[in-house]
Amino acid sequence: MIIRARWLAPMDGRCIENGAVLVREGRVVAAGRWETIAGYGTKEVEDAGDCVLLPGLINAHTHLELSDCTPGQRPADGLEGWLTRMLTRTRIDVAELEGKSARACKVGADQCLRFGVTTVGDISRQCHVTRPVLRNGPLRVVSFGEVMAMAQRRGLLEERLARAADEACASEFLRIAVSPHSPYSIEMHGYARCLEVAKQRGMPVATHLAETISECEFLERHSGPLKALWDSWLSWDQQVPLFAGGPIRMAHELGLLDYPTLLAHVNYCDDDELSLLARGRASVVYCPRTHEYFGHPPHRFRDMLAAGINVAVGTDSCASSPDLNLVDDLRLLHRMHPELDAQTLWRMGTANGAKALMMDQAAGTLAPGMRADCVAFPAADSDPLQVVLESHVGPCGVWVAGTKLP
Numbered sequence: 001m002i003i004r005a006r007w008l009a010p011m012d013g014r015c016i017e018n019g020a021v022l023v024r025e026g027r028v029v030a031a032g033r034w035e036t037i038a039g040y041g042t043k044e045v046e047d048a049g050d051c052v053l054l055p056g057l058i059n060a061h062t063h064l065e066l067s068d069c070t071p072g073q074r075p076a077d078g079l080e081g082w083l084t085r086m087l088t089r090t091r092i093d094v095a096e097l098e099g100k101s102a103r104a105c106k107v108g109a110d111q112c113l114r115f116g117v118t119t120v121g122d123i124s125r126q127c128h129v130t131r132p133v134l135r136n137g138p139l140r141v142v143s144f145g146e147v148m149a150m151a152q153r154r155g156l157l158e159e160r161l162a163r164a165a166d167e168a169c170a171s172e173f174l175r176i177a178v179s180p181h182s183p184y185s186i187e188m189h190g191y192a193r194c195l196e197v198a199k200q201r202g203m204p205v206a207t208h209l210a211e212t213i214s215e216c217e218f219l220e221r222h223s224g225p226l227k228a229l230w231d232s233w234l235s236w237d238q239q240v241p242l243f244a245g246g247p248i249r250m251a252h253e254l255g256l257l258d259y260p261t262l263l264a265h266v267n268y269c270d271d272d273e274l275s276l277l278a279r280g281r282a283s284v285v286y287c288p289r290t291h292e293y294f295g296h297p298p299h300r301f302r303d304m305l306a307a308g309i310n311v312a313v314g315t316d317s318c319a320s321s322p323d324l325n326l327v328d329d330l331r332l333l334h335r336m337h338p339e340l341d342a343q344t345l346w347r348m349g350t351a352n353g354a355k356a357l358m359m360d361q362a363a364g365t366l367a368p369g370m371r372a373d374c375v376a377f378p379a380a381d382s383d384p385l386q387v388v389l390e391s392h393v394g395p396c397g398v399w400v401a402g403t404k405l406p
């Protein structure tokens with residue numbers, strides 16, 4: 001079959017007027033000008049009309065199981081206060097929490113597809129209940145099972161890691177991955193074990209890194225607002241190792257930067273840390289609306305891109321973002337940096353996201369061999385990629401493996 005549109009942006013730098021994509025068995029065979037693609041002789045043509053056709057969008061960082069949350073007012077007590085409230089939310093009966101997480105996960109997955117997102121990097125603490133919900137698609141998910149193991153929870157490391165890395169639910173739509181949560185919730189040994197297991201099995205790894213300024217103080221001196229959180233949980237012990245040099249140097253020392261690790265946020269990064277990242281293979285996922293919600297200082301994503309670091313975009317969860325509409329994150333970036341080329345922004349939401357999720361052999365562009373996941377947005381005039389960023393329109397068509405979703 002052929003999907004035809006007024007504009008085609010395969011995310012290889014081109015924006016083709018009167019374009020088309022030839023699809024066979026769910027994969028892209030060719031993408032280019034309609035005249036060329038029509039030459040393949042395929043009779044079945046789906047004409048998307050006056051719109052721009054792109055690869056399905058990629059939300060590289062979210063937590064689908066929190067899709068029943070709403071962000072509310074900007075937290076005056078910062079990320080730390082917000083974390084306390086989020087954790088209180090999970091102090092309910094286990095069965096109730098599991099049911100709630102499974103339902104929210106389904107709501108979030110449906111929302112992603114409605115917004116044209118066909119692949120997500122999903123962090124899941126309740127992965128034993130979210131994976132069965134997600135395994136049959138049509139959303140493609142890299143499911144990062146979350147691992148926390150610090151202080152009095154240290155002994156739970158292997159059990160939690162085994163659950164996170166359990167491949168029982170793996171499918172064509174669901175890839176299993178692990179996420180050591182953050183420098184304030186898992187110790188260096190735990191990080192090293194997660195990385196070791198991921199390397200053995202070729203799994204993606206994600207972590208929240210340099211999300212808040214207080215990570216440095218926590219790692220170096222066991223003090224500050226993050227330590228106060230531990231004190232309020234009464235689960236601290238004296239064996240947590242210290243690390244001087246901040247979370248990015250810690251990731252470097254652990255070998256996380258020598259692996260294609262997904263680093264969510266990296267909101268605090270000096271020049272030396274930026275060059276450490278540039279020398280490594282890790283990707284950064286910037287979550288613009290969540291970043292704005294917490295009121296962090298400007299993100300250095302342009303410096304990172306200029307240094308050759310792969311920067312993708314994510315929404316983070318519905319507890320810090322109004323919804324999972326990734327295009328609204330790109331729109332915010334476009335308003336903040338109108339000088340940035342629209343193609344660069346859309347690549348952050350497609351090709352760069354695929355790379356961050358170790359999915360670049362399957363998604364993120366419409367190159368031959370890729371899965372035929374596409375999204376179309378209404379755009380009749382020239383410069384369609386910019387036009388969509390300056391509008392409020394949603395997708396007029398979403399395809400997964402060449403099949404249009406209802």
Ligand SMILES: [Zn+2]
Pocket residue numbers: 061062063123208264316317
């Ligand atoms: Zn997150």
